[in-house]
Amino acid sequence: xxxxxxxxxxxxxxxxxxxxxxxxxxxxxxxxxxxxxxxxxxxxxxxxxxxxxxxxxxxxxxxxxxxxxxxxxxxxxxxxxxxxxxxxxxxxxxxxxxxxxxxxxxxxxxxxxxxxxxxxxxxxxxxxxxxxxxxxxxxxxxxxxxxxxxxxxxxxxxxxxxxxxxxxxxxxxxxxxxxxxxxxxxxxxxxxxxxxxxxxxxxxxxxxxxxxxxxxxxxxxxxxxxxxxxxxxxxxxxxxxxxxxxxxxxxxxxxxxxxxxxxxxxxxxxxxxxxxxxxxxxxxxxxxxxxxxxxxxxxxxxxxxxxxxxxxxxxxxxxxxxxxxxxxxxxxxxxxxxxxxxxxxxxxxxxxxxxxxxxxxxxxxxxxxxxxxxxxxxxxxxxxxxxxxxxxxxxxxxxxxxxxxxxxxxxxxxxxxxxxxxxxxxxxxxxxxxxxxxxxxxxxxxxxxx
Amino acid sequence: xxxxxxxxxxxxxxxxxxxxxxxxxxxxxxxxxxxxxxxxxxxxxxxxxxxxxxxxxxxxxxxxxxxxxxxxxxxxxxxxxxxxxxxxxxxxxxxxxxxxxxxxxxxxxxxxxxxxxxxxxxxxxxxxxxxxxxxxxxxxxxxxxxxxxxxxxxxxxxxxxxxxxxxxxxxxxxxxxxxxxxxxxxxxxxxxxxxxxxxxxxxxxxxxxxxxxxxxxxxxxxxxxxxxxxxxxxxxxxxxxxxxxxxxxxxxxxxxxxxxxxxxxxxxxxxxxxxxxxxxxxxxxxxxxxxxxxxxxxxxxxxxxxxxxxxxxxxxxxxxxxxxxxxxxxxxxxxxxxxxxxxxxxxxxxxxxxxxxxxxxxxxxxxxxxxxxxxxxxxxxxxxxxxxxxxxxxxxxxxxxxxxxxxxxxxxxxxxxxxxxxxxxxxxxxxxxxxxxxxxxxxxxxxxxx
Numbered sequence: 001x002x003x004x005x006x007x008x009x010x011x012x013x014x015x016x017x018x019x020x021x022x023x024x025x026x027x028x029x030x031x032x033x034x035x036x037x038x039x040x041x042x043x044x045x046x047x048x049x050x051x052x053x054x055x056x057x058x059x060x061x062x063x064x065x066x067x068x069x070x071x072x073x074x075x076x077x078x079x080x081x082x083x084x085x086x087x088x089x090x091x092x093x094x095x096x097x098x099x100x101x102x103x104x105x106x107x108x109x110x111x112x113x114x115x116x117x118x119x120x121x122x123x124x125x126x127x128x129x130x131x132x133x134x135x136x137x138x139x140x141x142x143x144x145x146x147x148x149x150x151x152x153x154x155x156x157x158x159x160x161x162x163x164x165x166x167x168x169x170x171x172x173x174x175x176x177x178x179x180x181x182x183x184x185x186x187x188x189x190x191x192x193x194x195x196x197x198x199x200x201x202x203x204x205x206x207x208x209x210x211x212x213x214x215x216x217x218x219x220x221x222x223x224x225x226x227x228x229x230x231x232x233x234x235x236x237x238x239x240x241x242x243x244x245x246x247x248x249x250x251x252x253x254x255x256x257x258x259x260x261x262x263x264x265x266x267x268x269x270x271x272x273x274x275x276x277x278x279x280x281x282x283x284x285x286x287x288x289x290x291x292x293x294x295x296x297x298x299x300x301x302x303x304x305x306x307x308x309x310x311x312x313x314x315x316x317x318x319x320x321x322x323x324x325x326x327x328x329x330x331x332x333x334x335x336x337x338x339x340x341x342x343x344x345x346x347x348x349x350x351x352x353x354x355x356x357x358x359x360x361x362x363x364x365x366x367x368x369x370x371x372x373x374x375x376x377x378x379x380x381x382x383x384x385x386x387x388x389x390x391x392x393x394x395x396x397x398x399x400x401x402x403x404x405x406x407x408x409x410x411x412x413x414x415x416x417x418x419x420x421x422x423x424x425x426x427x428x429x430x431x432x433x434x435x436x437x438x439x440x441x442x443x444x445x446x447x448x449x450x
Numbered sequence: 451x452x453x454x455x456x457x458x459x460x461x462x463x464x465x466x467x468x469x470x471x472x473x474x475x476x477x478x479x480x481x482x483x484x485x486x487x488x489x490x491x492x493x494x495x496x497x498x499x500x501x502x503x504x505x506x507x508x509x510x511x512x513x514x515x516x517x518x519x520x521x522x523x524x525x526x527x528x529x530x531x532x533x534x535x536x537x538x539x540x541x542x543x544x545x546x547x548x549x550x551x552x553x554x555x556x557x558x559x560x561x562x563x564x565x566x567x568x569x570x571x572x573x574x575x576x577x578x579x580x581x582x583x584x585x586x587x588x589x590x591x592x593x594x595x596x597x598x599x600x601x602x603x604x605x606x607x608x609x610x611x612x613x614x615x616x617x618x619x620x621x622x623x624x625x626x627x628x629x630x631x632x633x634x635x636x637x638x639x640x641x642x643x644x645x646x647x648x649x650x651x652x653x654x655x656x657x658x659x660x661x662x663x664x665x666x667x668x669x670x671x672x673x674x675x676x677x678x679x680x681x682x683x684x685x686x687x688x689x690x691x692x693x694x695x696x697x698x699x700x701x702x703x704x705x706x707x708x709x710x711x712x713x714x715x716x717x718x719x720x721x722x723x724x725x726x727x728x729x730x731x732x733x734x735x736x737x738x739x740x741x742x743x744x745x746x747x748x749x750x751x752x753x754x755x756x757x758x759x760x761x762x763x764x765x766x767x768x769x770x771x772x773x774x775x776x777x778x779x780x781x782x783x784x785x786x787x788x789x790x791x792x793x794x795x796x797x798x799x800x801x802x803x804x805x806x807x808x809x810x811x812x813x814x815x816x817x818x819x820x821x822x823x824x825x826x827x828x829x830x831x832x833x834x835x836x837x838x839x840x841x842x843x844x845x846x847x848x849x850x851x852x853x854x855x856x857x858x859x860x861x862x863x864x865x866x867x868x869x870x871x872x873x874x875x876x877x878x879x880x881x882x883x884x885x886x887x888x889x890x891x892x893x894x895x896x897x898x899x900x
Binding site: 022024026027029031032035036037060061062063066067068069070071072074075076078079080081085086087101102103106109110113114116117127133136137138139167172174176179181182183184187197198199200201203204206207251276293295381398409 | 472474475476477479482485487510511512513516517518519520521522523524526528529532533535536547551552553555556558559560563564566567583586587588589615622624626629630631632633636637647648650651652653654655656697713743745814835
């Protein structure tokens with residue numbers, strides 16, 4: 001596989017015992033794994049054995065839904081990924097953090113620190129955090145509006161970028177004889193003053209190995225896509241059909257070009273929840289066994305909350321009610337709302353069936369079959385303008401990741417679609433992305449980053 | 451050494467190339483160590499070999515003073531300590547974090563996460579962060595007043611404690627058969643509403659191995675001592691003389707008792723900057739070599755800022771001016787201000803001499819001599835009501851820490867003052883402190899923590 005060929009990118013989206021909400025109930029699962037760093041170190045090593053580009057953790061500063069339902073209560077991702085950095089050598093480490101409930105100075109510094117500690121393997125999944133429950137953990141009664149959250153996110157990214165550029169790459173002279181540690185002209189205040197933030201700077205850590213962490217985005221609303229087009233270098237998205245995925249892919253690449261960026265500089269990775277076995281029938285049986293462990297009373301309440309209706313409006317054996325709120329009135333996770341409603345309507349699912357589909361992958365595409373079939377499904381989307389790679393979301397962990405790495409990855413490698421070994425050392429190198437120029441000193445090298 | 455005997459506690463206060471401001475200029479020093487995780491992993495392993503209770507990093511969300519002077523730009527401590535957790539097994543890990551420039555929800559969660567990842571070795575040095583420069587990195591033009599910062603710190607600690615108690619220790623049932631992961635009655639909202647914070651909770655991570663991280667405090671102003679008396683379990687302090695240290699020790703133990711706590715539950719550790727060699731003359735020579743590398747023009751400007759005067763008011767070869775501002779007007783680091791002025795007046799130091807003393811240890815007690823002399827100095831304070839242990843601040847790293855561990859620790863062990871091996875696994879166990887009861891469910895066990 002030469003460097004000039006287009007390469008598949010694979011991210012392992014990790015979650016305690018797996019993405020299937022009932023995965024923790026399997027005999028094999030460790031239900032205390034959500035706070036067990038050894039569990040995650042084992043998963044990261046498996047993903048690294050499979051030469052995945054990265055591992056990734058979702059996050060919110062709140063517990064959503066019923067605490068009894070499944071393992072909730074998670075380690076903070078920048079802490080967890082730092083622990084994984086020590087247990088791995090090459091794989092990228094992507095942490096989710098909210099622009100609504102953090103300060104740019106502290107968060108920019110934390111990601112720069114993870115980038116140093118990991119030798120250039122840090123990524124930041126930028127989220128705006130939907131929902132009033134999160135707001136109430138930060139003294140805010142009503143969540144900020146969707147538009148306001150995305151406006152703040154854009155300014156947050158501007159401030160973070162300025163802070164990451166506040167030290168030139170070669171600022172540290174370390175001139176022992178003269179007693180000058182840093183050239184003070186190459187470390188500057190950023191003097192940012194905007195609508196949401198006023199930050200003087202400079203950052204209190206030098207420019208990190210990657211310059212910036214890899215910027216990842218995962219919301220697929222209009223605001224989310226616009227933010228991604230301006231800033232994101234990788235996008236995680238939930239797409240159920242090839243046609244929807246192609247439409248999203250073409251739309252986002254076009255928006256990225258319209259924002260003045262090279263569309264190759266944004267990698268689009270739809271989520272897929274694979275349940276793999278040596279025969280299709282066995283895979284379907286595994287999937288059914290998991291779905292049979294779902295307790296619908298938990299899921300019914302959560303679905304009602306997402307759809308902004310009462311649980312009693314969602315009888316288990318009927319389809320969704322016709323009179324659901326319009327997406328435009330949703331201030332929460334807009335794209336997830338739309339995806340769920342469209343899935344239920346398109347496939348005429350009962351609430352019980354919809355809960356089964358969501359329980360398996362929370363709106364992401366589920367796939368059950370053989371390793372060859374999984375590779376076919378991946379190849380089809382990759383070669384038909386629907387994906388630059390995939391966000392692999394094993395239903396059960398660690399077994400689902402092990403099966404994917406040991407059985408699907410070899411097929412992808414044989415077909416020349418996926419790397420057989422790491423060729424780079426940083427997360428940006430794995431994704432084939434440039435190290436960003438410094439906006440202040442980049443001009444000296446003949447080019448300025450906008 | 452039996453468990454009932456009083457035991458010396460040693461913390462290694464680590465800082466890039468060492469506490470002496472010119473340490474980075476020595477031929478042996480790596481001037482890029484401030485962002486090199488391997489440097490710190492090496493230091494933590496040396497301290498663990500010396501059975502230190504803990505390692506510790508100071509921190510501020512800002513660069514103070516001239517960036518050219520010495521290695522500035524530091525890794526964020528919770529990230530750095532997580533990386534050290536992976537490289538060590540027993541030693542405690544204390545990170546500094548500001549209550550003025552953090553949110554309780556995020557910070558409480560991060561410390562709980564470090565506590566999980568380290569197996570119960572996390573500590574939090576609670577600081578309120580002086581100075582307008584830090585404020586300006588968070589959109590605030592003038593720093594909050596000293597009193598307001600300490601008021602917020604106390605409420606911050608209350609909120610954090612409630613969040614750490616929001617899950618009962620036995621909340622996770624993991625009942626696979628019934629499909630109930632957690633007993634939802636044992637995870638509760640905290641519904642905190644105070645002057646500075648409104649936080650609903652619960653925390654989104656279970657109660658951590660230590661319940662709470664070890665709470666450490668380092669300010670020695672009146673407000674700082676009152677905060678320590680109410681909350682702190684270990685106190686780092688700068689004391690220059692036995693008499694001052696005894697006065698501070700007695701005062702803080704009395705305040706702790708007055709706050710309704712057992713005075714044994716607060717360990718007082720004065721800082722000491724040891725420069726150790728096989729003869730006293732050689733140690734003095736080492737110290738002088740370091741002092742000769744100080745560039746007074748950097749230090750003069752910083753001293754002027756601390757004393758709230760102009761640099762030209764501080765001629766290098768004269769004593770401090772008589773008309774300095776009164777401590778009561780200082781809104782910054784009050785206790786440091788007083789310590790510097792008293793040191794200069796007591797010893798009638800010129801500005802140049804004062805700079806030498808401060809350059810060596812930033813107001814902490816410097817000590818140069820043989821290993822036996824160092825052990826004598828430590829024993830004298832430990833046995834005469836001045837200290838429960840020491841905050842060891844090597845002038846040069848790693849060599850100063852190695853010398854202390856290899857030459858002073860064996861003397862302390864021979865004298866029966868210090869442990870020969872770890873007897874516990876958690877930071878609280880090293881300091882001989884209880885795991886806090888849960889304020890909500892502790893009542894069930896017959897006792898409630900206030």
